[in-house]
Amino acid sequence: MECIVHFEVVYPHENKELRGLIFLNEGEKPSERDFLDMFQSMGFKLRIEDREQLIFKPAEAGAAYSLIRIRSLDTGEKTYKEDQELRALLTHLLPGESRPL
Template identity: 60%
Template sequence: MECIVYFDVMHGDVVKELRGLIFLDEGKAPTEKDYLLMFEDMGYKLRLEDPNDLVFKPTEPSADLRQIRIRRVDTGEKNYKEDKELRSVVSGLLPNESRPI
């Protein structure tokens, strides 16, 4: 299964939006090792700084980038995420009681 990784590379104040590709077994999610191997294939030598936000920092002090942050991972599976703000607006517009016209 192909997994597309969308990430931001931060060079000083400049942010570049890039993509990478990881090949996984069906139904598996990418691991830290998968991300590090993908970045290594792209020429980046990184370590995972923040596992919650998937922020990677360079291992070499002479690197010209500040950090890489993964924005989104697309495994091809449909995922549903409820928009709570939209639900709040819609529920505020609809009447509380349904009554016949």
Template identity: 50%
Template sequence: MECIVHFEVMHGDEPKLLRGLILLGKDERPGEEKFVKMFARMGYNVRLDDAEELIFKPTDPSADYRWLRIRELDSGEEKGSEDRELNSIVANLLPNRNRPI
């Protein structure tokens, strides 16, 4: 299974949005080692600095980037997203307790 990793790299004062690819086995979730290897293949030698925010810092202090941050993982599965139009229609059909019928 393929997993597209959407991440940003802080070069100078402005982040650049990039993507990488990780190949996973069935029901496998990517971890620190997979991310570090993917970044290394792209020329970014990093270590995990903040596991909660998924921020990676360069292992070489003279690197021309300050950090990388994973923003999203896309494994091709449908994401459960809120349908605002449907919610609005349903809200209008349901009785409102604050207004008389």
């Protein structure tokens, strides 16, 4: 099974959104080692800074970036995500309570 990793590389003057790919067995979730290996193959030498938030910092001094943050994982499974903009639009357009004409 393929897992597409959406991540952000934080540079001093800009952030770049990138993607990586991890191959997993069916039903598995990526491990820290999977992430580190993926980043290593992309040329990023990292150490994990925050396991909860999936934030990685450079392992070597002098890196051009300050951190890498994993934004989302796409395993191809359907997930429900509420569209906040659509909800706000509908809430604004539809009356909150019914009133007589």
